[in-house]
Amino acid sequence: xxxxxxxxxxxxxxxxxxxxxxxxxxxxxxxxxxxxxxxxxxxxxxxxxxxxxxxxxxxxxxxxxxxxxxxxxxxxxxxxxxxxxxxxxxxxxxxxxxxxxxxxxxxxxxxxxxxxxxxxxxxxxxxxxxxxxxxxxxxxxxxxxxxxxxxxxxxxxxxxxxxxxxxxxxxxxxxxxxxxxxxxxxxxxxxxxxxxxxxxxxxxxxxxxxxxxxxxxxxxxxxxxxxxxxxxxxxxxxxxxxxxxxxxxxxxxxxxxxxxxxxxxxxxxxxxxxxxxxxxxxxxxxxx
Amino acid sequence: xxxxxxxxxxxxxxxxxxxxxxxxxxxxxxxxxxxxxxxxxxxxxxxxxxxxxxxxxxxxxxxxxxxxxxxxxxxxxxxxxxxxxxxxxxxxxxxxxxxxxxxxxxxxxxxxxxxxxxxxxxxxxxxxxxxxxxxxxxxxxxxxxxxxxxxxxxxxxxxxxxxx
Amino acid sequence: xxxxxxxxxxxxxxxxxxxxxxxxxxxxxxxxxxxxxxxxxxxxxxxxxxxxxxxxxxxxxxxxxxxxxxxxxxxxxxxxxxxxxxxxxxxxxxxxxxxxxxxxxxxxxxxxxxxxxxxxxxxxxxxxxxxxxxxxxxxxxxxxxxxxxxxxxxxxxxxxxxxxxxxxxxxxxxxxxxxxxxxxxxxxxxxxxxxxxxxxxxxxxxxxxxxxxxxxxxxxxxxxxxxxxxxxxxxxxxxxxxxxxxxxxxxxxxxxxxxxxxxxxxxxxxxxxxxxxxxxxxxxxxxxxxxxxxxxxxxxxxxxxxxxxxxxxxxxxxxxxxxxxxxxxxxxxxxxxxx
Numbered sequence: 127x128x129x130x131x132x133x134x135x136x137x138x139x140x141x142x143x144x145x146x147x148x149x150x151x152x153x154x155x156x157x158x159x160x161x162x163x164x165x166x167x168x169x170x171x172x173x174x175x176x177x178x179x180x181x182x183x184x185x186x187x188x189x190x191x192x193x194x195x196x197x198x199x200x201x202x203x204x205x206x207x208x209x210x211x212x213x214x215x216x217x218x219x220x221x222x223x224x225x226x227x228x229x230x231x232x233x234x235x236x237x238x239x240x241x242x243x244x245x246x247x248x249x250x251x252x253x254x255x256x257x258x259x260x261x262x263x264x265x266x267x268x269x270x271x272x273x274x275x276x277x278x279x280x281x282x283x284x285x286x287x288x289x290x291x292x293x294x295x296x297x298x299x300x301x302x303x304x305x306x307x308x309x310x311x312x313x314x315x316x317x318x319x320x321x322x323x324x325x326x327x328x329x330x331x332x333x334x335x336x337x338x339x340x341x342x343x344x345x346x347x348x349x350x351x352x353x354x355x356x357x358x359x360x361x362x363x364x365x366x367x368x369x370x371x372x373x374x375x376x377x378x379x380x381x382x383x384x385x386x387x388x389x390x391x392x393x394x395x396x397x398x399x400x401x402x403x404x405x406x407x408x409x410x411x412x413x414x
Numbered sequence: 415x416x417x418x419x420x421x422x423x424x425x426x427x428x429x430x431x432x433x434x435x436x437x438x439x440x441x442x443x444x445x446x447x448x449x450x451x452x453x454x455x456x457x458x459x460x461x462x463x464x465x466x467x468x469x470x471x472x473x474x475x476x477x478x479x480x481x482x483x484x485x486x487x488x489x490x491x492x493x494x495x496x497x498x499x500x501x502x503x504x505x506x507x508x509x510x511x512x513x514x515x516x517x518x519x520x521x522x523x524x525x526x527x528x529x530x531x532x533x534x535x536x537x538x539x540x541x542x543x544x545x546x547x548x549x550x551x552x553x554x555x556x557x558x559x560x561x562x563x564x565x566x567x568x569x570x571x572x573x574x575x576x577x578x
Numbered sequence: 579x580x581x582x583x584x585x586x587x588x589x590x591x592x593x594x595x596x597x598x599x600x601x602x603x604x605x606x607x608x609x610x611x612x613x614x615x616x617x618x619x620x621x622x623x624x625x626x627x628x629x630x631x632x633x634x635x636x637x638x639x640x641x642x643x644x645x646x647x648x649x650x651x652x653x654x655x656x657x658x659x660x661x662x663x664x665x666x667x668x669x670x671x672x673x674x675x676x677x678x679x680x681x682x683x684x685x686x687x688x689x690x691x692x693x694x695x696x697x698x699x700x701x702x703x704x705x706x707x708x709x710x711x712x713x714x715x716x717x718x719x720x721x722x723x724x725x726x727x728x729x730x731x732x733x734x735x736x737x738x739x740x741x742x743x744x745x746x747x748x749x750x751x752x753x754x755x756x757x758x759x760x761x762x763x764x765x766x767x768x769x770x771x772x773x774x775x776x777x778x779x780x781x782x783x784x785x786x787x788x789x790x791x792x793x794x795x796x797x798x799x800x801x802x803x804x805x806x807x808x809x810x811x812x813x814x815x816x817x818x819x820x821x822x823x824x825x826x827x828x829x830x831x832x833x834x835x836x837x838x839x840x841x842x843x844x845x846x847x848x849x850x851x852x853x854x855x856x857x858x859x860x861x862x863x864x865x866x867x868x869x870x871x872x873x874x875x876x877x878x879x880x881x882x883x884x885x886x887x888x889x890x891x892x893x894x895x896x897x898x899x900x901x902x903x904x905x906x907x908x909x910x911x912x913x914x915x916x917x
Contacts, residue, residue: 152903152905152908153908154716155716157903158903159810159902159903159904160810160902160903161810162809162810179901180901180902184812185810190812192809237898237903238715238716285512286512290511290514290515290516290518291514291552292514293512293513293514294513294514294515294552294553295514295552296514297513297514298514298552298556303611303612303633305633305642305819305845306642306844306845307814307815307816307818307819307845307847308814308815308850309814309815309816309819309901311814312812312813312814312815313812313814313901323467325852331465331467331470331471332467332470333474333832334828334830334832334842334844335560335643335830335832335842335844336642336643336844336845337556337559337560337643337832337842338556338559339474339556339557339559340832342470342513342553342556343467343470343471343474346466346470346509346510346513347466347467347470349509350466350505350506350509353502353505353506353509354505361901364901365812365814365816365899365901366816367632367633367816367819367820367899368611368612368632368633369609369610369611369632375509375512375513378508378509378512379505379508379509382504382505382508382509383505386504387501387504400501401498401501401502401505403501404494404497404498404500404501405497406487406488406497408497408500408501408504409504410487410500410504412503412504412507412517412522413500413503413522413523413524414521414522414523414524414536414539475835557834560643560644560645560832560840560842561834562648562659562840563661563662565662566648566659566662570648570650570657570659573657574650574652574657
């Protein structure tokens with residue numbers, strides 16, 4: 127079974143790809159960070175373990191691509207779904223990338239921690255893609271891990287059981303902390319618009335100031351624009367300097383997509399996008 | 415400058431498509447059907463044109479409720495605009511419900527050009543429901559976070575009247 | 579510097595007394611998000627062994643958004659209304675040295691040529707009670723930018739927790755002196771031991787020599803190293819928004835209707851692509867490498883050059899929060915290595 131370093135070395139040496147986007151260990155620290163391997167020697171710096179938190183697919187969006195030619199990318203299951211989704215939305219063709227799929231046994235919620243049941247990232251608790259659904263080369267590895275209770279699921283049920291007034295109060299309290307840095311957007315592989323709706327000012331739809339009014343508008347619209355597109359990598363929540371539980375909003379829309387349309391984002395590169403298509407039999411009980 | 419009013423009447427913003435619901439509402443008018451006057455109609459070419467930011471903007475501008483209405487399925491002037499819109503609405507109204515803007519504040523309907531009567535029923539129903547629920551205070555509180563401080567409001571209002 | 583002693587109970591009584599006098603007390607929120615107002619003296623958070631909160635108390639003196647004026651259009655005129663001046667007195671309780679220092683750093687730029695009355699009103703009404711920091715991790719580097727876990731710089735009063743459960747109180751400024759004078763029953767004679775406690779918390783090892791970094795930056799504007807630094811940065815700007823001393827802002831008109839609205843002063847950050855974009859579409863900092871050069875240069879070269887202060891307190895927030903692991907301490911150390 128070829129190792130990650132071996133695979134990357136071959137790809138770079140043969141010229142099959144121009145660069146490989148992967149992870150390297152941050153010196154002296156218990157964490158990894160994105161790394162662009164450009165020469166076969168660079169391949170030795172690549173690592174993959176429970177601290178490979180980043181969804182590297184964000185570097186495949188047009189503005190952030192590290193090379194013009196073919197790109198190799200190290201991808202966990204969730205990252206591979208983002209790559210697939212980019213293909214579904216015609217942002218990438220299958221030939222633009224060489225996906226090095228990594229079998230994954232979970233990553234930690236935060237940088238620096240060791241992996242345990244308590245430090246496991248929320249997205250890994252309900253993960254169904256330990257083996258990436260899309261890969262040109264698959265690097266096998268451990269893919270079993272102990273899963274704690276679904277804390278976020280319990281939190282969602284708690285929120286859903288509240289009255290609308292209580293839910294609004296909860297989210298107003300969360301959104302109130304938003305500083306409008308747009309880190310959520312920048313960290314998201316699906317937020318690739320050349321100009322974001324938040325930055326349009328003729329007319330200006332979303333208030334720029336970090337007032338509660340503007341923050342509600344921004345956070346609701348950000349979540350909506352990811353409806354049926356979010357693959358649940360949760361990078362937005364991890365990037366948020368205000369600790370707003372954005373993942374819950376994304377998960378809610380993911381659930382609606384699943385329940386109402388039997389749809390999961392980024393599982394099939396040839397499938398149409400959820401809101402890019404329609405069906406005569408779509409449910410409509412709520413329409414008078 | 416907004417003056418405080420003593421009697422409250424709900425403000426409803428209705429986004430309606432040009433081909434069906436707007437024409438249906440027009441029919442209600444020319445047929446002299448009686449309806450409550452609280453809905454402000456905004457005519458758009460097609461329900462597919464309705465971006466959810468319109469709804470947010472309506473609430474930001476002080477709407478107590480929003481109604482979205484267009485052609486029945488299979489009736490769209492552009493063939494599929496309402497089918498696309500329907501998918502988006504399913505996501506959007508679930509999301510809004512999740513953040514505490516429940517279905518009593520956001521309504522959807524299909525009203526064709528010949529359904530003047532249905533339009534009256536829908537609008538009156540929406541207005542009744544929102545009247546029963548009262549003003550959308552929790553959103554309007556967010557809107558007025560940085561309003562002119564009350565201590566300055568009266569002086570400002572006076573000055574504005576002088577210039578009027 | 580005068581030194582006093584206060585017991586744990588007296589500290590609570592002191593805090594409660596301030597609340598009764600109408601002060602707002604803010605301290606690190608237990609959930610780690612930022613500084614929040616406390617309701618009673620006993621809830622003041624003095625635990626500095628925990629990780630610093632994600633946000634500093636910058637918002638206290640420089641809010642993320644605030645109205646500069648309100649406007650109203652009439653038939654033939656535009657009327658402007660000033661917001662009410664900020665007069666609420668606030669005490670920041672238990673600030674670590676890397677946070678306490680922030681006001682005095684930002685005060686320089688906000689009073690350089692134009693006097694920013696919004697900042698000054700808030701800063702003048704804020705009293706900072708600093709405290710010895712017991713936390714340190716691989717992202718901290720206060721010792722490399724002229725601070726330390728026991729540095730009193732920027733605090734009005736500085737507390738060092740002693741083994742007896744009380745605190746040594748260092749009276750740093752007039753504002754601090756006033757608090758002590760107003761409460762003669764609470765502040766007792768100084769007890770020995772503060773230096774010994776401070777010695778057990780030396781803080782992180784020094785990572786770089788700031789003077790070397792400054793020199794190298796001033797001579798290497800076009801060095802290829804800058805482009806490398808910008809490679810993985812996503813331009814999310816959380817670094818600037820969580821920084822205790824980043825102070826760039828944007829001015830935006832927010833209309834409520836066609837007739838009225840307000841002009842707002844909002845946080846902005848040099849890491850975003852829109853920051854330097856001209857109306858023509860031209861952008862002098864058109865890639866992330868140039869933007870990252872600006873961030874590092876402003877902090878370690880331009881600001882010290884103009885104001886004599888490094889625009890960084892070594893708190894480590896930018897590094898801790900960075901999704902792609904960009905480490906400004908490591909970068910500064912790397913630059914010092916090139917010098």
